[in-house]
Amino acid sequence: MALTLTPVKTEDRAGLDFSSGDTVRVWVKIPEKGKFRLQAFEGLVLARKHGTEIGATFTVRKIASSVGVERIFPLFSPMIDSIEIIKRSGARRSKLYYVREKAVRDIRKKMKSVRVVASEEADIEEAEAPAVEEKTEA
Numbered sequence: 001m002a003l004t005l006t007p008v009k010t011e012d013r014a015g016l017d018f019s020s021g022d023t024v025r026v027w028v029k030i031p032e033k034g035k036f037r038l039q040a041f042e043g044l045v046l047a048r049k050h051g052t053e054i055g056a057t058f059t060v061r062k063i064a065s066s067v068g069v070e071r072i073f074p075l076f077s078p079m080i081d082s083i084e085i086i087k088r089s090g091a092r093r094s095k096l097y098y099v100r101e102k103a104v105r106d107i108r109k110k111m112k113s114v115r116v117v118a119s120e121e122a123d124i125e126e127a128e129a130p131a132v133e134e135k136t137e138a
Contacts, residue, residue, distance in 0.1 A: 020094055021044070043061050046061050046095065055074070
């Protein structure tokens with residue numbers, strides 16, 4: 001006789017076949033005014049820890065408003081309505097924590113290119129402005 005203490009179907013959750021590098025959409029129950037609403041959190045799985053035991057967790061990272069957001073979800077949490085696997089990927093590592101630094105480096109590289117372009121445009125505008133004034137005086 002199996003005693004269930006949680007409304008989660010543990011066999012279904014343990015049977016989910018996703019790993020690091022996969023993109024998943026986690027539907028989370030958010031309590032509001034005595035009711036629950038569902039909110040999706042879609043991102044890259046950075047790590048999956050503790051296999052399929054009761055304390056199993058997985059970390060999901062997404063970019064929201066150009067800021068990296070990470071959440072650690074318990075695999076068997078009753079606050080998770082469902083987990084959808086959006087895209088599978090073949091990662092060579094089991095923990096993808098290096099993605100954090102890689103994202104920061106890419107953003108800094110983009111910011112440097114934006115700064116250079118902005119300063120060049122300002123120089124061009126400054127160089128053109130006096131030439132126009134000289135022509136109007138003559």
